[in-house]
Amino acid sequence: MQKLPKVGVGLGFQAPLKGVFEDRHSDVDFIEVVPDILWTDLGPGHTPRYFDDPTGLALLRQARRRRPIVAHSIGASIGSAQRFDMEHVRQIRRWCRRMQVPWHSDHLAFHLVEEHGRCMNAGVTLPLPRDRATLGLLVPRITAVMRCVPLPFLLENNVYYFDIPCAEMDEATFLNRLCHESGCGLLLDLHNLYTNARNHGFDPGALLAELDLSQVGEIHVAGGMELHGMYLDAHSDVVPDPVWALLEWTLPRCPNVGGVVFELFGSWFEDVGETAVRRDLRWLKALWKRTQQHDRSVSLPTPVPVTHSAGIPA
Amino acid sequence: MSLEALQCALVRLIADPSFRDAVRAGCLPDLATQLTPLERSRLESIAADRGLDVNRTLHRGFRLTKLRGLLPLTCEALGSRRLGAEATAFWQVCPPTSFYFLPEALEFCEFLASRRRLGKYVREVMAYERAHLELQRARRAAPPSQRVHFRHDPAVLLATLAAGRRPRSIPLRDCIATATLRDGEVEWQIEDTGPLSSAGTPHRLRSRPGALRSA
Numbered sequence: 334m335q336k337l338p339k340v341g342v343g344l345g346f347q348a349p350l351k352g353v354f355e356d357r358h359s360d361v362d363f364i365e366v367v368p369d370i371l372w373t374d375l376g377p378g379h380t381p382r383y384f385d386d387p388t389g390l391a392l393l394r395q396a397r398r399r400r401p402i403v404a405h406s407i408g409a410s411i412g413s414a415q416r417f418d419m420e421h422v423r424q425i426r427r428w429c430r431r432m433q434v435p436w437h438s439d440h441l442a443f444h445l446v447e448e449h450g451r452c453m454n455a456g457v458t459l460p461l462p463r464d465r466a467t468l469g470l471l472v473p474r475i476t477a478v479m480r481c482v483p484l485p486f487l488l489e490n491n492v493y494y495f496d497i498p499c500a501e502m503d504e505a506t507f508l509n510r511l512c513h514e515s516g517c518g519l520l521l522d523l524h525n526l527y528t529n530a531r532n533h534g535f536d537p538g539a540l541l542a543e544l545d546l547s548q549v550g551e552i553h554v555a556g557g558m559e560l561h562g563m564y565l566d567a568h569s570d571v572v573p574d575p576v577w578a579l580l581e582w583t584l585p586r587c588p589n590v591g592g593v594v595f596e597l598f599g600s601w602f603e604d605v606g607e608t609a610v611r612r613d614l615r616w617l618k619a620l621w622k623r624t625q626q627h628d629r630s631v632s633l634p635t636p637v638p639v640t641h642s643a644g645i646p647a
Numbered sequence: 648m649s650l651e652a653l654q655c656a657l658v659r660l661i662a663d664p665s666f667r668d669a670v671r672a673g674c675l676p677d678l679a680t681q682l683t684p685l686e687r688s689r690l691e692s693i694a695a696d697r698g699l700d701v702n703r704t705l706h707r708g709f710r711l712t713k714l715r716g717l718l719p720l721t722c723e724a725l726g727s728r729r730l731g732a733e734a735t736a737f738w739q740v741c742p743p744t745s746f747y748f749l750p751e752a753l754e755f756c757e758f759l760a761s762r763r764r765l766g767k768y769v770r771e772v773m774a775y776e777r778a779h780l781e782l783q784r785a786r787r788a789a790p791p792s793q794r795v796h797f798r799h800d801p802a803v804l805l806a807t808l809a810a811g812r813r814p815r816s817i818p819l820r821d822c823i824a825t826a827t828l829r830d831g832e833v834e835w836q837i838e839d840t841g842p843l844s845s846a847g848t849p850h851r852l853r854s855r856p857g858a859l860r861s862a
Contacts, residue, residue, distance in 0.1 A: 373749070374747070375785065376744075376745065387831075407746065408746070414650035414654050415651050415654075443654055446651070446654045446655045447655075448659075452745075453655075453658055453743060454745050455661055455662070455706060455743070456710065456746065457702055457705050459661075459702070462650075466650065470650070493698070494699070494701040495696040495702065496698075497693070498688075498689050498692045499685060532698065560701060561697070561704065562697070563698065563701050565705075
């Protein structure tokens with residue numbers, strides 16, 4: 334993984350959270366933006382294809398005066414078997430240059446398919462088979478992204494409500510091999526991991542213990558909710574205690590991490606409350622300072638997989 | 648090719664309940680014959696997975712959010728039961744093509760326009776919201792002005808819906824509302840055309856979606 338700067342604590346860009354990320358005294362060091370929502374993509378074959386959203390851009394430009402911007406895209410569908418859209422990657426490059434982002438990321442998943450010549454967008458990120466064939470599909474694409482956009486590139490471990498059965502590899506092995514073979518870094522979404530572990534009944538601590546944490550470039554945390562007996566990565570609440578515990582274990586063991594981002598959908602901001610959001614940001618900042626800004630020569634105990642009920646490594 | 652077919656099948660499992668039911672019943676439709684034995688077994692297993700229903704709920708919720716977000720008054724005018732029925736019928740013929748809200752909302756307007764017996768006020772409200780969206784559609788040139796023919800008093804009708812109430816007995820008013828985009832804001836001009844026409848000066852209104860008010 335290419336080296337990332339240590340930026341600190343980030344907040345996902347959502348217009349209703351404007352008051353928090355524009356406040357110079359808040360515990361936000363950077364803003365993470367889904368660039369795709371700040372333009373309209375008319376799709377391949379249209380010229381011009383991309384149209385900026387002037388209102389969103391103006392808001393972001395104002396925010397950027399105070400804090401750096403990091404790009405977290407949703408548009409690549411890097412695991413789509415049919416095609417990989419390099420025009421989208423070039424649009425990401427233009428946008429990253431314009432906003433001078435230190436790194437950019439996308440999701441390790443697919444959402445686009447083509448049937449009878451017509452593109453379909455699932456609207457949700459769907460899992461990929463964890464096998465050699467998928468690595469064979471992804472690695473050249475990641476290489477192409479990194480050639481086109483000369484910045485560190487991270488892929489986020491996906492949330493999945495169904496898994497693809499009969500995997501050749503467990504998730505940690507797959508993620509480790511993906512990072513080592515492609516050169517990309519991992520955006521470790523701990524809330525995705527917690528959601529998957531809770532829904533599919535595995536120990537998130539055991540997975541973390543197997544993961545090469547030196548490949549982690551960024552961490553996401555969030556809160557969720559229950560639906561039909563399953564837990565959702567809904568970005569609808571403050572960070573739950575088990576995710577805090579995962580973060581406290583993980584963060585000191587990630588020597589190359591550039592930042593930790595709290596994700597909350599703007600539509601939930603009023604329900605969650607500004608006080609609670611600021612409190613989580615404050616705790617994140619304190620943890621970041623404690624684990625990433627102090628003496629880094631401190632040796633950490635070797636992670637040991639444990640399987641107690643909370644699923645948190647000791 | 649095989650992974651392509653599996654991915655198409657996964658998206659169809661989420662978007663198309665009849666396809667999901669066929670796979671659950673062990674009747675793999677045509678697409679599934681393109682899969683390897685491993686992929687067929689994966690598809691059957693996923694079709695029976697309770698997580699699939701969560702994905703389906705999220706998929707439908709996302710599509711419905713697009714309609715409720717950009718066509719709030721049309722949705723209100725339809726009422727929740729009719730909205731559900733129309734949205735389901737729309738999704739059957741129009742698979743989702745992008746993340747973007749606006750093209751899907753416009754497609755839904757087009758779909759609704761082709762439907763019969765929509766309710767007394769739905770077409771007027773839908774035409775009004777469609778005009779707003781057309782003016783905001785991404786394009787190079789300045790958007791052309793939009794004309795909407797109202798048969799009921801638009802100020803009363805839209806204010807009722809914006810307040811979250813079902814419209815009843817809205818006064819008749821035959822008028823043409825013309826929307827133009829000025830400095831990023833939609834400006835409406837209303838001209839009465841029926842026997843109650845207030846001759847000469849048309850009303851000038853500046854409005855945002857859902858907030859057409861009397862001058």
